[in-house]
Amino acid sequence: MAAKHSRHIALTEPLIAYVETQVAKGEYILVSEVVTTALRLLMEREAVSNRRGATQAEAIYDRA
Secondary structure, rough: OOOOOOOOOOOOOOHHHHHHHHOOOOOOOOHHHHHHHHHHHHHHHHHHHHHHHHHHHHHHHHHH
16 A cells, blocks of 8 residues: 655664564565554554553443
8 A cells, every 4th residue: 555645754773673674574565564564553552452441440430
């Protein structure tokens, strides 16, 4: 999928090495795919955390 917007980001040397290794291994074709996957995983983790928090809040409310 082609990006609609282009952004330039700064990465530390260890992150650059990791991203380049993933591309070299053939896990991804483009560096941007690695970054996109990482961001999607972060978003998923946040959503799970938010759902977990909402569930806990509901349980506390139900006990009250």
